[in-house]
Amino acid sequence: MSRTILITGATAGFGRAIAERCAKEGYTVCITGRREERLKALKEELEAKYGVRVIPLCFDVRDSAQVAAAITELKQQVDRIDVLVNNAGLAAGLSTIDEGELADWEVMIDTNIKGLVYMTRQVAPMMREQASGHIINIGSTAGKTVYRNGNVYCATKFAVDALTQATRIDMLQYGIKVTSINPGMAETEFSLVRYKGDEERAANMYKGVRPLQAEDIADILWYCINLPPHVCINDLTVTCLTQVNSVYHIKEA
Numbered sequence: 001m002s003r004t005i006l007i008t009g010a011t012a013g014f015g016r017a018i019a020e021r022c023a024k025e026g027y028t029v030c031i032t033g034r035r036e037e038r039l040k041a042l043k044e045e046l047e048a049k050y051g052v053r054v055i056p057l058c059f060d061v062r063d064s065a066q067v068a069a070a071i072t073e074l075k076q077q078v079d080r081i082d083v084l085v086n087n088a089g090l091a092a093g094l095s096t097i098d099e100g101e102l103a104d105w106e107v108m109i110d111t112n113i114k115g116l117v118y119m120t121r122q123v124a125p126m127m128r129e130q131a132s133g134h135i136i137n138i139g140s141t142a143g144k145t146v147y148r149n150g151n152v153y154c155a156t157k158f159a160v161d162a163l164t165q166a167t168r169i170d171m172l173q174y175g176i177k178v179t180s181i182n183p184g185m186a187e188t189e190f191s192l193v194r195y196k197g198d199e200e201r202a203a204n205m206y207k208g209v210r211p212l213q214a215e216d217i218a219d220i221l222w223y224c225i226n227l228p229p230h231v232c233i234n235d236l237t238v239t240c241l242t243q244v245n246s247v248y249h250i251k252e253a
């Protein structure tokens, strides 16, 4: 029987790479995001390439009613969800606490924290009924060490860390695994979004370093979800070789 994975934020970056990796391995893949055209194109691409079922769900994770409606719709289409990847998220801006934009802070808190909580609240009861499942939260090195001007983004990722630990304790009694994967800098659309479409500034982030790629995270996630039933990776931090945490990195020659 095919296993089912639900990935938030699959229209770009890590989420898209995870969707492709799991489709390649025969999973039924539920992809989500706000950009409907990208969801449609990804569904067509993955179904044609791998002959699997891909279910697109277009919604905003910040809206609890949209999240609830999407999961209700999904339940009409699949019997179970084996893996939930809470990946949708972003950084908006980079500035000190006395100068940051309130709107940027709100979008990060609403997406990275509230969106993750809304999704988990909808999917965890399904996993509880199945008495199995795996929740993977995409945290960050920024959720382990704060950095200059990162204040609210870092705080949202520290919150993801706390929620992952708490969810693991709550789900333990049902045999549900909970893992956090905390990447360091990775070349996705992340910096383009943080710098609000400034391509030069975004590209500058990765100049002189060889950052993680989305496929690296997809490979790591694939490893985490394929361990024997008694084995759970709880917390995994991964950076490129030239970065040891969110603050310290060397530039390659």
Ligand code: NDP
Residues within 6 Å of the ligand: 008, 009, 010, 011, 012, 013, 014, 015, 032, 033, 034, 035, 059, 060, 061, 062, 087, 088, 089, 090, 091, 111, 115, 138, 139, 140, 141, 182, 183, 184, 185, 186, 187, 188, 189, 190, 191, 193
């Ligand atoms: P991308 O910008 O490439 O992808 C982000 C994804 O999140 C998109 O698919 C986007 O879809 C989705 N998303 C954003 N806001 C919403 C929303 N309100 N509702 C639904 N979906 C949303 O970034 P990454 O792949 O790099 O980021 C994925 C996760 O990894 C984030 O949580 C990020 O914080 C984290 N991370 C990233 C690192 C990096 O350096 N790249 C390092 C560490 C962690 P759409 O716009 O279509 O809605």
Ligand code: 8X3
Residues within 6 Å of the ligand: 139, 140, 141, 142, 150, 183, 184, 185, 186, 246
């Ligand atoms: C993304 C990594 O260091 O740019 O979470 O904040 S960093």
